[in-house]
Amino acid sequence: MKKPLIIAGVLLFSFSVISCDKLEKVKAKLSQNDTSQVNPFSVNSGDTNRDIISFNNKVVKMDDEQSDFIKDFQSILIQMEDYVKNADANPQFSGVVPIFTPSVMMYTRQELKAPDVLGKDFQALVDKMKDTMIQLESLKKELDTYKQAEDWKDDKGKKVAEINEKAIKLIKKNRTAANDLFIRLSPKANKAEIEVLKDHPLKTQIIQSREIMELAQKIIDDSYDVTDMNAYQNKFSQQYLQMEKLYNRNISEKIPSSEKQKESSYQAFNNSVNDFLGKMRIVQRSLNEGNQELNRNLDNLEREAGYVLDRYNTFVD
Template sequence: MKRSIIIAGMLFLSFSVTSCDKLEKMKEKLSQTDTKQVNPFSVNSGDANRDIISFNNKVVKMDDAQSDFIKNFQNSLIQMEEFVKKATDNHQFSGISPIFTPSIMMYSHQELKAPDVLGKEFQGWVDTMKDTTTQLENLKKELETYKEAEDWKDDKGKKVTEITEKAKKLIQENRTAATELFAKLSPRADKAEIEILKDHPLKTQILQSRETMELAQKIIDDSYDVTDMNAYKNKFSQQYQQMEKLYNRNINEKIPSSEKQKESSYQAFNNSVNDFLGKMRIVQRSLNENNQELNNNLDDLEREAGYILDRYNTFVD
């Protein structure tokens, strides 16, 4: 399941609304020896809510990068296994070996320290996620070397099986660590967000938009876990009604005149939700008609969900 970045840039709200002069004065104060002074550039800033949210957002980016890599690696293993099987079963087989898609690991190996307010167990989960990903990357390199050297012609796919078994264990360890981390982190991050937004003039719009964004992400996550097509059709229909309700609620919540600078980004977010609803209607028709375009339509829907997340972050930044 994809987790959400909480209020993005607004975790620095007290600084984003100040002038450059005020920010410089703030930095001057940070250089003083007063231990009670909040330092927004530190993992342990002195503001527990800020530290929890900052850590949550970094972990979300890392988890997304690792999840994408794992999905990419699993596809590579499946493709290689199928290719080797066809080639060994039929000596006349002349198919082209799989072309593996490069993985972008921008956030996967970032330096990431858990703030003291959360405790040491969070650092343990982060370290496990990073270590298992490194091992999985090494396994993928082994697979790529195996493919390029055409070693499958000698071992008839034995190496692919070995790499797959090792990968399964590491992936399980990685996902277990991520699940345990977010099970403990998400409630605390949600509570910290509410506290930070307590007196914010856009509190309602931000929290409602976040709920809408998270539903879009859940709809995409659910599309990867379909075992009963009839049950999924019903669920998708219910999710459409829920999304439409949240969209209507959002467009009826106007931006106050004191925050007019946020009106365009709020409108852009709502427009992306409306576009998402349009893609959902296309998916719904494909489901009802058992259309062969269903997978392509779901891919389009996933892209729209990405736009919703991007525009949500722009709105709250």
């Protein structure tokens, strides 16, 4: 089964449980109808719906960036702990020292202000997400220095355990803040999106495509939270049938001639969904056979879900 993302075997909660659900933070379509009274470059443009959707989009990008950083840091901590244990037990151990990938924190470092219409509580949650992430980045640099100096030869891994403990607390604070933020923001963003789309010529295609994209993300989220394999297998089968139904509905919906420039991106999105269905069939076979390829096949499915999300964003942009 797909392994929950944990820190060095110590973190007791699944990352997917505390991570803000991607279903709650999809990228919404910005209004294309500007007026002389609206300043689209301002946090408070004068268009409430535009301001909420714009803020939502920026937070989504920041959260995706932070989630990727956390997963990478968790993986490094696990690898580092294993390496130090093996090196301490066997002085002749010749395993590969964990490689630290460069941190890319573009959105976290950018100024991000909540529009006045949302209030100060939203800004406080954004600031907490950014502050905890900066502290986590500092911990990663500290761990890198520890690795480069080979200090585990002196402290037998004590520093790794200390960094791990600090990281657990910071990650929990970061994910809790993100979850709280999207619980509050999602209803407002969804309402704003509906208002923006009410007269849009591609309203049906966008709403239907969003439903597909959300289901793909939920399928992945569910793979991280399995306690009963039989129940999960049945659920996965039902999700496949649901996805296939939504896909067939989408491909039957044509792009109007007035929006022909969107035809290729709509087709690309539908193609990515078809590929996702193919990967689902592979996972289904692994579940039915109980073979050892299940984890790898779920990884491939998760990667395909990322393509579905990317193609959706390209379509609605």
